[in-house]
Amino acid sequence: MKSAKFDTHDIIRVCKNKLDITFRDGKEQNGWFLLQGVKKARITIPKGRKPVPLNTYKSMARQLLLSVDEFDELIECTVTKRAYEQLVSER
Amino acid sequence: MDYLGMKRIESTDTRKPLASLRENSVPTSPYRRLDISAGDSTSFINKRIANIKGDLAKMISTFECPQKSSFSIVKIQRLVSMNLTTPLDVIVEPDGDGVIANAVDFPVYGSGDDVIDALEMLKRDIESLYHDLMEDDNLASEWLQVKQFLKERIIAPDEKRQV
Incomplete structure (x- = not known):
């Protein structure tokens, strides 16, 4: 688990750039991942640049329908959008 | 015999009960086994008490800080x-x-x-x-x-x- 390596901005950057998630501004930032145009996963990221504690990291992974290891790989860019789509389409 | 009619115990005799306890005791738990040599009984007991205190502190911290x-x-x-x-x-x-x-x-x-x-x-x-x-x-x-x-x-x- 690599939660200590990443902060909220790293996760937002990957969600925006790789998964094309558009975040809506509010007290928290929420965004939907669309799989073939259908809302499939919804992630919440607290505002501000800060390190992500372990359980928050797990919850974000759960929101994206991923295990923690898969979430690590997604943030580290070893999982492509296509690979992510294949993973979540089965879940 | 002293004035109360009891046998006076010499300083060397004080070690006898502990030594006999070691010989006769059957250990039923780690804390009841008194493996005491005649020369260092006090330091041994103090050491055992310190160990027990340490174990108790660990047990208490387990309950208090979950x-x-x-x-x-x-x-x-x-x-x-x-x-x-x-x-x-x-x-x-x-x-x-x-x-x-x-x-x-x-x-x-x-x-x-x-x-x-x-x-x-x-x-x-x-x-x-x-x-x-x-x-x-x-x-x-x-x-x-x-x-x-x-x-x-x-x-x-x-x-x-x-x-």
């Missing part, structure tokens, strides 16, 4: 601006220097410096999710189920006014 791995399930009775027909279950647990609150029935969480902050964020996010889900039905099947679940649980403000 928060590292502990979690609790709480029920939230209402959201920020909406009421609930029945409470929602939430798991609250420590998270780094703060606290995280995870909804049990759907993947939404709130985090904060303390339990109140975490629950407030969670309540706001459940309301936000409710509004998202009510926009349309362009949702994966699991979210349609969550939508149905929340429709049954949440009393939206306009519904409340109608009642």
Whole structure:
């Protein structure tokens, strides 16, 4: 688990750039991942640049329908959008 | 014999009871086995007492400080601006220097410096999710189920006014 390596901005950057998630501004930032145009996963990221504690990291992974290891790989860019789509389409 | 009629015990005799205890005792637990040599009985006993104190301190700390791995399930009775027909279950647990609150029935969480902050964020996010889900039905099947679940649980403000 690599939660200590990443902060909220790293996760937002990957969600925006790789998964094309558009975040809506509010007290928290929420965004939907669309799989073939259908809302499939919804992630919440607290505002501000800060390190992500372990359980928050797990919850974000759960929101994206991923295990923690898969979430690590997604943030580290070893999982492509296509690979992510294949993973979540089965879940 | 001294003046009370008791046999006077010489200083060398004081070691006899301990030595005989060692010979006759049957150890039934680590603390009852007194493996004492005649020369260092006092330091041995002091050492054993120190060990027992250490073990007790560990046991007490286990009972007093379970928060590292502990979690609790709480029920939230209402959201920020909406009421609930029945409470929602939430798991609250420590998270780094703060606290995280995870909804049990759907993947939404709130985090904060303390339990109140975490629950407030969670309540706001459940309301936000409710509004998202009510926009349309362009949702994966699991979210349609969550939508149905929340429709049954949440009393939206306009519904409340109608009642």
